[in-house]
Amino acid sequence: MFGISLGQLLFKQAAAGLTQAAGWQGWVFNGWLISALMLYGVTTLLWVWILRHASLHLAYPFMGLAFLIVPVLAYFFLGEPLHLKTLLGGALILLGVSLAASAA
Template sequence: MPRTTIALTLLCVLCISIGQILFKKAAAGFDAPVTWRSLVLNGWLIASLMLYGATTLGWVWILRQVPLNLAYPFMGLAFLFVPTLAWLVLNEPLHWKTFAGGFLILAGIMLTSH
C-alpha cells in the first residue's frame, strides 16, 4: 500500500477510536429514561455521529484505492487505540494485556500488509 493510503487508513482508525470515546461521553450524559430530546441535544452524541460519518466517507475512499483484505487489518489497531484513549481521556484503567494484544495486532498487520 502507498504511504499516503497507509496514513489515511491509520487516520480513519484513529477517528473511529476517538468516536468510541465520544460515544462513551455521550452515554455518560444521558439520564434515565433516554428521550428523543436528550438524544438530539447531546452534543457528544452529535459529535460522534458526525465524526463517524466523515470517517465512513474516508473509509470508502480508501477502499477504492486498495482491496479490503489489505485495508481491514488496520482496523484491529482500534483494539489498542480505544483503551489507550480511554485511559488518557476518561481515566479508565489500562492493563498490560492490552499492550501485549496490541503487539500481536501490529505483527498481524505487518504480516498481512506486505
C-alpha cells in the same frame, strides 16, 4: 482507524451524559452523540475513498488497530485503566497487521 477510535470516546461521553430517564430530547440534543455521529459519517466517507484506492485485504487489517488505540485514548482522556493484557493483545494485533500488510 483513528477517527473511529476517537468516535468511540465520543460515544462513551455521550452515554455518560444520558440518564436512565432521558427522553428522546436527551438523545437528540446530546452534543457528544452528535459529534460522534458526524465523525463516523466523515470517517465512513474516508473509508470508502480508501477502498477505491486499496484492496480490502490490505486496508481492513488496519481497522484492528482500533482495539489498541481506543483503550490507550480512554486511558489518557477518560482516566480509564489500561491493563497489561490489553497492551499485550494490542502488540499481537500490531504483529498481525504487520504480517497481513507484508503478505501482499
